Amino acid sequence: MSRNLTVSAERIAADIDALAVITDPDRPWTRRAFSPLFLEGRAYLENAFRTAGLETRIDAAGNLIGGRKGKKPGAGTIMLGSHSDTVPDGGRFDGIAGVVVALEVARALAEAGIELDHDLEVTDFLAEEVSIFGVSCIGSRGMAGVRPAEWLGREANGMTLAEGIEKVGGNPGAEQKARDDIRAFLELHIEQGPVLEGEKLDIGVVTAIAGITRIEIIVEGRADHAGTTPMDRRADALGAAAHVVLAVETLAGELAATPGHFAATTGEFEMWPNAANVVPSKVRMLLDIRSEKRDDLGQFLTNLESCLEGIAGDNGVTIAPPRLVSDNPAMPMDPLVMDALDDACAATDAAHRRMASGAGHDAAFMARIAKAGMVFIPCLSGRSHAPEEWAENADIALGAEVLLEAVKRLDKQLMEQ
Missing domain, CATH: 3.40.630.10 (Zn peptidases)
Structure with a gap:
């Protein structure tokens, strides 16, 4: 034009x-x-x-x-x-x-x-x-x-x-x-x-x-031999962490479908001991959350904590309450x-x-x-x-x-x- x-x-x-x-x-x-x-x-x-x-x-x-x-x-x-x-x-x-x-x-x-x-x-x-x-x-x-x-x-x-x-x-x-x-x-x-x-x-x-909030999540399981430990007797921190990542994606997607900008990303991810033949014992994640409305952030964190409790119980691991790293409101x-x-x-x-x-x-x-x-x-x-x-x-x-x-x-x- x-x-x-x-x-x-x-x-x-x-x-x-x-x-x-x-x-x-x-x-x-x-x-x-x-x-x-x-x-x-x-x-x-x-x-x-x-x-x-x-x-x-x-x-x-x-x-x-x-x-x-x-x-x-x-x-x-x-x-x-x-x-x-x-x-x-x-x-x-x-x-x-x-x-x-x-x-x-x-x-x-x-x-x-x-x-x-x-x-x-x-x-x-x-x-x-x-x-x-x-x-x-x-x-x-x-x-x-x-x-x-x-x-x-x-x-x-x-x-x-x-x-x-x-x-x-x-x-x-x-x-x-x-x-x-x-x-x-x-x-x-x-x-x-x-x-x-x-x-x-x-x-x-x-x-x-949008406000930018970053939280750290640590999942702790138990290191075991990857070949000899039965699948139903593991406390696999990485397996549980994968459920956390999917929960973040699902919960953020639900809020993103409502009025107001919302996005959440698992941007940093580390695991220990990071060896092919060892069941992972620990995972650290850093979430980046962008919210236009403060209420959306609160709802996301509440829903996430509820999910973390269920994931920890289902997978035999410990997930500490999310730690606030930084928080800048919209x-x-x-x-x-x-x-x-x-x-x-x-x-x-x-x-x-x-x-x-x-x-x-x-x-x-x-x-x-x-x-x-x-x-x-x-x-x-x-x-x-x-x-x-x-x-x-x-x-x-x-x-x-x-x-x-x-x-x-x-x-x-x-x-x-």
């Missing part, structure tokens, strides 16, 4: 292509936070920000920010952005599209002679992906004032996180305060899933970023922003639906300090975090047009509040 867009699809493509070149040539597309390639990508973005007429700075948390003043001092800031770092071997569009689109919105506003009442900022957040220090969303956590102080001492590749933040131009020693001037935050991202492509939709308006997006995005989709003839995000994003932390919203665009076969990750430039440009329309609407609506 041909559309007359205010944004430049050509500029968007050129920026994404330029950043794609800045990669480990043996592992496309790899540009990890704190690496020389990351700094090279940052230098490209900083120059692009300045060329677009934005004043650039690196904040204390290590985020690259380009801004321009609004007509009404003190009205606050509308911020757009995402991240330019990647996971290893994947990330030609993940994060990058959101930063480039934010920049293009700023360029389109300037070219149209539109001066917002609010200040406008475009942000490349530091280390949204899990970094070499084993933690993620470092920049957005810092901007929201919730980056744990003890993280600064984490070490990797011969440096601490504090030294890494200094390396990118930040100031880890500065007092960490949440920004209180940001009135609204918008982020564009590839969906990283197959829903929009499957339903032939242009845009997903994100309702919430973060809803702001109703005003979601409505503005819906209206922007209607104004640009973008076929859309509301949907939750099963993955984490910087917007989850920005939602703690501002009215936040996200838009998803389709990606090929739902693939992401892989070399095959792909999004059509026409889809990215339409997403940029939606964000542009939403910014103009929010600029007026926020002044009326």
